[in-house]
Amino acid sequence: MDKVPDDIKSYMMEAYQLASRWSLPNNRGDHTNSKSIPLKSVAVIGGGTMGRGIAMAFCMAEFETILVELNDQAVENCKKELEITYAREKSFKRLNDSKIEKLRKNLQITTDFHRLQNCDLIVEAVFEEMKLKKELFTKLDGICKKSCIFGTNTSSLDLDEMSSVLQNPTKVVGIHFFNPANLIKMVEVIYGSHTSSEAVATAFEACRAIKKLPILVGNCPAFVFNRLLGVYLNQSQKLMYEYGYLPHQVDKIVTNFGFLMGPLTVADMNGLDVMEKLKKENGWPASDFEKEVWKQKRYGRKTNRGYYKYDKITHKKENDMEMEQMVREYSSRAHPSIQILNDQDAINFLLYPMMNEGLLCIEEGIIDHESLIDIMFILGFGWPVATGGPMNFGRQQGIEKVANTLIFWSSLEPENRIYQVAQTLRKVDKKHFSSKL
Numbered sequence: 001m002d003k004v005p006d007d008i009k010s011y012m013m014e015a016y017q018l019a020s021r022w023s024l025p026n027n028r029g030d031h032t033n034s035k036s037i038p039l040k041s042v043a044v045i046g047g048g049t050m051g052r053g054i055a056m057a058f059c060m061a062e063f064e065t066i067l068v069e070l071n072d073q074a075v076e077n078c079k080k081e082l083e084i085t086y087a088r089e090k091s092f093k094r095l096n097d098s099k100i101e102k103l104r105k106n107l108q109i110t111t112d113f114h115r116l117q118n119c120d121l122i123v124e125a126v127f128e129e130m131k132l133k134k135e136l137f138t139k140l141d142g143i144c145k146k147s148c149i150f151g152t153n154t155s156s157l158d159l160d161e162m163s164s165v166l167q168n169p170t171k172v173v174g175i176h177f178f179n180p181a182n183l184i185k186m187v188e189v190i191y192g193s194h195t196s197s198e199a200v201a202t203a204f205e206a207c208r209a210i211k212k213l214p215i216l217v218g219n220c221p222a223f224v225f226n227r228l229l230g231v232y233l234n235q236s237q238k239l240m241y242e243y244g245y246l247p248h249q250v251d252k253i254v255t256n257f258g259f260l261m262g263p264l265t266v267a268d269m270n271g272l273d274v275m276e277k278l279k280k281e282n283g284w285p286a287s288d289f290e291k292e293v294w295k296q297k298r299y300g301r302k303t304n305r306g307y308y309k310y311d312k313i314t315h316k317k318e319n320d321m322e323m324e325q326m327v328r329e330y331s332s333r334a335h336p337s338i339q340i341l342n343d344q345d346a347i348n349f350l351l352y353p354m355m356n357e358g359l360l361c362i363e364e365g366i367i368d369h370e371s372l373i374d375i376m377f378i379l380g381f382g383w384p385v386a387t388g389g390p391m392n393f394g395r396q397q398g399i400e401k402v403a404n405t406l407i408f409w410s411s412l413e414p415e416n417r418i419y420q421v422a423q424t425l426r427k428v429d430k431k432h433f434s435s436k437l
Contacts (some may be wrong), residue, residue: 008388012378015371022189022200022216025365028196037147038206040064043119045111045136047078050153050402052085053181057210058323059107060099060182066116067109070090075109082107083181094183113143121206123151123175127275132155137172138165149202151175156222156278159192170196176223178380179270187212192219201355215376218366221282224358225376228390230284231357231418233275235350236263241289243340244331246309246324253343254350258274258384263350264307265317268300289330298323352402355394359422403428 004012023030041064044055059065089095095103108115116122122140126132137150144150150172152162163169174190174192189203200216207208207214217224217281217341236254239245244255251262266276274295279286286294293306300306309320340346358373367373374389387393394402403425410419 004385006114008385011371011388011392012375012385015369015375016213017368019213019215019372019375020204022204024191024195024197024200025039025218029200031201034197034201036202037149039120039202039206039209041066041121042118042206043068043116043122045122046125046126046127047074047081048125049081050177050179050181052078052082053179053183054123054125054153054177054303055107056082056085056103056182057212058206059103060280061210063209065107066119067107068113069109069111075087075111078109078145089182113139115214116140116143118145119148121149121151121177121202122424123153125153125177128155128281129155129275131393132163133157133162134165134407136416137162139395141166149173151203151206153177154190155226156282157221158221159190159195163192163194169194171199173199174219174223175203175206176225178225184380185212186212186376188223188376188380189214189216190219190223213375215372217361218364220361220364220366221284222278224361224367224373225380226278227361228373228377228382229381230278231353233263233267234287234418235353236267237287237290238336239258239346240264240327241287241330242334244327245346246319246327248319250346251404253346255346256343258386262383265348268306268308268310268317269273271300272306273299274300288367289326292326293321304433338409348397348405351390351393352397353418354390355402355407356422356425357418358391359424360420363422363424399428 001237021031042058043066044051045068046057047067047069049258055067057063058379067078069078086095086100090100122144124133124136126136133152133154140150140347146168148171152159152172152174153176154162154174155176159172159174163172166172172192173195174188176188176190178184178186185206189199189200204214223232236250239250240247247264251264253263272293278284297303298306301310304310304312305320307323308317310317338349340349358370361367361373370391374391377383378385378417383389387396406419406421410421411417
């Protein structure tokens with residue numbers, strides 16, 4: 001953090017300290033009066049990209065770690081993918097031979113759920129489908145010891161519904177890791193209506209043990225990180241299908257601002273099928289452009305084409321003429337109401353609504369403080385540190401400017417949920433207006 005301004009360093013340190021002082025609403029417990037259960041054995045269910053990364057993190061932290069897959073073929077695939085990961089991590093000098101040997105020796109991969117009888121913490125990382133997760137928790141409820149805490153790596157689904165199948169729903173807590181889970185130092189810990197302070201304390205202790213910063217958030221669709229991320233990705237798509245920006249042009253504007261990757265490269269990496277599942281599962285609206293992308297099975301790197309195309313052997317990213325033609329066709333029919341004249345306008349178009357969404361999360365009681373949102377995006381998304389995160393960026397721009405801009409956009413598109421302005425900004429605008437009289 002050598003090149004980070006001193007005020008941003010102080011801001012981030014305060015956020016670190018604030019994150020540890022968590023509390024549940026209605027006097028349900030807090031960091032001062034809640035203890036983790038003793039943690040020795042951890043199981044991760046699902047050996048996909050996220051599950052493998054989570055299991056590696058726990059195994060490296062000396063926990064007895066069991067990774068559960070559904071069948072023998074999945075176990076073999078999981079082992080192959082782990083070897084690829086080990087080789088990559090070694091090439092980046094993040095793992096050495098002795099650590100890799102320790103992982104090979106100590107990370108137990110199995111299909112036998114009955115080996116989970118004595119686990120202290122289970123983290124499920126199966127597909128983002130409510131039915132599947134409820135079936136899994138029902139199965140675990142009949143196998144695991146009563147003290148076992150059930151963590152879910154869900155990125156969007158309702159914890160209350162998920163925990164409803166358990167005899168004791170208080171033991172379910174969201175432990176939302178970020179990809180790659182073995183590297184990214186931030187975890188979103190989610191509480192539902194029934195989640196006990198003991199379950200939260202256990203999640204926090206587990207995160208600390210694997211050297212990650214846990215940040216407590218409430219239960220709502222997509223929680224905090226993905227609510228703001230969804231706004232960012234939706235706005236980046238609009239730059240294409242409403243304004244005619246090509247994917248590489250959008251990404252270039254964002255990387256010039258200071259991000260390591262543009263939003264459309266990120267979307268391709270994460271997989272556009274993930275957003276398709278999220279939107280369908282939660283009943284969120286999708287644009288005609290987005291539906292066409294899904295219809296063409298443009299799911300990103302995994303299908304070798306998304307917003308870009310990817311070489312089947314080298315996986316090198318290239319501009320895709322077919323996608324660019326699609327952008328031209330959709331934007332030629334569009335009549336956007338908000339004016340974008342230059343790159344700064346485009347950045348504001350992407351980032352102002354993110355700040356607004358963050359303020360809505362605070363107003364709804366989903367998260368306690370702006371700095372917690374900011375550190376979440378700095379650690380979990382590679383936000384340019386010098387601007388201090390999406391909330392601090394808005395403050396740097398001038399809160400009156402952000403308020404005035406969003407209220408104007410809302411007047412142009414009153415039906416658009418992304419421009420439903422937070423009360424905090426409406427109050428700023430009124431105060432600003434009255435001070436001019």
